[in-house]
Amino acid sequence: MIDIKLIRENPELVKENIKKKFQDEKLPLVDEVAQLDKEFREAKTKGDALRGDRNRISKEIGKMMGQGLKEEAENAKQQVKDIDQELLDLEEKEGVLADKIKQIMMVIPNIIDPSVPIGKDDSENVEIERFGEPVVPEYEIPYHTDILEALDGLDLDSARNTSGNGFYYLMGDVARLHSSILSYARDFMINRGFTYFIPPFMIHSDVVTGVMSFKEMENMMYKIEGEDLYLIGTSEHSMIGRFLNRTVKEENLPYALTSYSPCFRKEVGAHGIEERGLYRVHQFEKQEMVVVCKPEDSMEWYDKLWKNSVDFFRSLDIPVRTLECCSGDLADLKVKSCDVEAWSPRQQKYFEVGSCSNLGDAQARRLGIRIKGKDGNYFAHTLNNTVVAPPRMLISFIENNLEPDGSVRIPGPLQPYMGGQTKIEVVKERKNTI
């Protein structure tokens, strides 16, 4: 959500930005909202004057009553009644205009950073960095569900019975590996100066509507029946929701936070064959980074954030690359963003394991996150990024650490979290599987 003042003062800049994002259909909205804004301010100025009159006259009535001036008071009452009548329509108009303006402002995209490459869609995203040797093995790598089942570590059939498609049981060493990755990720971020958080896993509807559009909400969020509660789709929801309509002290910045949570997503819509198994599930767990900082610091934080993810994957011997989102692929709220992708030896391509975003002040404006400065308040900048999100991450992990005999290596940093174990062996008898 951009500042409407920008539309008043520099509509051409806003239009240029829309063109850069190949959303020409939104161009008329700029003039439309400018006109609505003009009407709204006229109505508000008029309304404020009337409300002022009402306040003044009502006060006078009080004095008249005190002095016993009955008749004058009755006259004045009628005057205020007339004002109220006039305000009735005007206030409705103010409300309608304000709603319309907000609706349009929500879809006008944030001004992208000058460094963002211009391109129509994700095919024009730009690789900015690559680490590790993308291994092409001589033998065929099985589908990840087959690898995990051979380790007696995954039971999708039972999960389908208990909970439906999109759920899973992780078992034995594989379940432990899953937890180890999250624990390691937590410590990894703590060591880099982030503060560890465990947030609420359910949030109220006003927080939900603050952090996402109605459409996103419909497609993603699970609602608790009979309660004003939704299961979070990512800990960013409760982490950034914490700052909703809050003013933070300048000297307390930056907030560099890392949060753990399970994430629940409806994942409405059809998905391809490559998304079977653990690619796209209704429930996963995630270690996340959230930063709230001063505007001048956000770009520096942006670079730090995505590099954290890269370093994390490198420390587990997983080849990764960073792909910058081009203008057309950038979500409307974002100033700049990139995806961190891990190598899949089986598919012999990279796939997304995390996404890093600088939202500038757009999210803060939408949520009312302000900084109390010496010379007045101003909106904060917000950023977020994935550290790691298993079980999807397990796919790249086991594919890259798979031995020809089907066992899976545990890289050094993870071994302490696995009780010193250096590999997960294929089992002869699958005792965990019913």
Add this chain to the structure above:
RNA sequence: GGAGGAAUACCCAAGUGGUUGAAGGGUCCGGUCUUGAAAACCGGUAGGUCACGAAAGUGGCGCCUGGGUUCGAAUCCCAGUUCCUCCGCCA
């Protein structure tokens, strides 16, 4: 979940329909006094946000939130949220 009580500004707190333009303290800032400090005394302390205005400034909204009653609401009514006390239940 049940029964009571509460929510006012940075903090404490008064306030049952109209000179409340939210009393009074405290904190904080400035001053007097002092070698310096403390104390005492004097003065200043709603902050935010929106609109109008070149500016000075003017006005709207703000007493947990959202509705309502009224000429007028911190105050009355309805719904909700959070906190406290007690009871019940529970890792």
